[in-house]
Amino acid sequence: MKRDNLVLLAVLILLALVPFAAEFTGQSSWTKLVGQALIYGMAAASLNFILGYGGMVSFGHAAFFGIGGYVVGILYHHFDAGTAFLGIIPGTDQMLVTLPAAVLVAGLAAALVGALSLRTGGVQFIMITLAFAQMFFFLFISLKTYGGEDGIMVRRTNALPGLNMKDKATLYWVVLAFAAAYYLFLRRLVRSSFGQIIAGIRQNERRMAAMGISTLRYKLYAFILSGMGAGLAGALMVNFLRFASPDMMHWTRSGELMVMVILGGVGTLAGPFIGAGALFTLETTLARYTEHWMLPVGILLLVVVLTSKGGLMALIAKLKGGAK
């Protein structure tokens, strides 16, 4: 316990130093890369809660990521144009409003998808969640007001009182703070009464029902919580990149989130963040040399999955064990 917290603190300090390191070495792109990896880590961690802890293999998680992002984009669009969403809800560029709104809307979308898909299981559940995500994808492509396929440019990052969000480092630290808070939230969640029930449902749903647990309600609640986390990540991403597009909810994005979870370690707290960092770094590095970066990434994924059940987290544990 104590040691876990020390490691966490050390990692946080290192991550907080990234903007300084970037400036010192002249590699200004580092801040942007690590910031994005942190946000993807949050999205992957939110997926991991239902996938790794709850055993619900959702293949449409990017939908909630994209919806969260679009809430920020759409609110900014109306703020910029001085109009109102549906003629009632005025736009805003205040992060203290846009992020909660994004979380709420993503949660509602997850409630809808979850209520209609959680009765099924196995391959059927995978396909239904994928189908819903595709529906959202095409819905946003068809919204010409909000840029259709091109998406929405957000010319200025949302404002947060007292902070200069135009400053790249400040924005990065805000993202880091959210990522750390989300990590701590998930740590509490999996250790809570609810988290234990969810872990039980993953192992044996029938047994949990025999203990008097209405498993469907618990799964739905978990699915909504998870969708809200993805919505928060999406909202941060749009603030970070100042751009919302349907690509955020493309099915390949859902696949990437899954790869991050599996690569990092299913059902572990830090795994999704490590997986996101690894995949994102690999992608951006390899993309510089070849457009066929998918192939080496795929091979690496195979190697990791085949050699260490449990992803990079298990590999790290093994190395630590070997060092002793």
Place this chain on the structure above:
Amino acid sequence: MSPVLDIAGLVKTFGGLTATDHVSLTVDTGEIHALIGPNGAGKSTLINQICGEIIPNAGQIHLAGRDVTRLPPAGRVALGLGRTFQITSLLDDMTVRENLGLAIQAREGGNFRIFDRAAKRNEVWDEADSVLAGSALSARAGVKVADLAHGEKKQLELLMALSQRPRVLLLDEPMAGLGHVESQQMIEALNAARGECAMLLVEHDMEAVFALADRISVLVYGRIIAAGTAEEIRANPAVREAYLGEEDA
């Protein structure tokens, strides 16, 4: 006094097969009612209808006076129904203590809390520890369920089911696969639980049935062909032919 479990005219068909054919039976408070019958007679199918995993085609199930025929499984547990599984069904990644603790936590409620610490719910863990201490599994608390012997899993199933404090407990072959000593332990454990709840005991082990049952019903091809006390069942020619005869041969 009205029975705690009252099944009337239950019918369940799978395609052309009638697995439950107008079954009626009752379990009275404090009673152990045994249900015997050859393989494939429809015993587990009946249990699963009482639990709510399978919905019958016709008939009613009353639990503690309430019609639960269409109630989902969790609702029936809340009304006091407990069960064990013919093929043990536990949480394999968790330890013995964690399995029992989760069963107690499920009963206690507060399970939508997301900011508490499950490991710090002292009332849950104190109860789990005291139940384990008084059981045959006292030395196995920290062992993962996946690493338990078959007989130990059967015992844990019973402890978890009893920890729900059911009014009526459905036991689907609790002795299956147990050795002689383990069977004796299980009989003792069930006898000790007699005061806590009524039981519907599905069992092939006739020694156990005759040792425990207040009443016995015989199910053959989905139909109850005889019901009565142990003496009556032993003496019944139809039962001897259909079921007990097999064992004599």
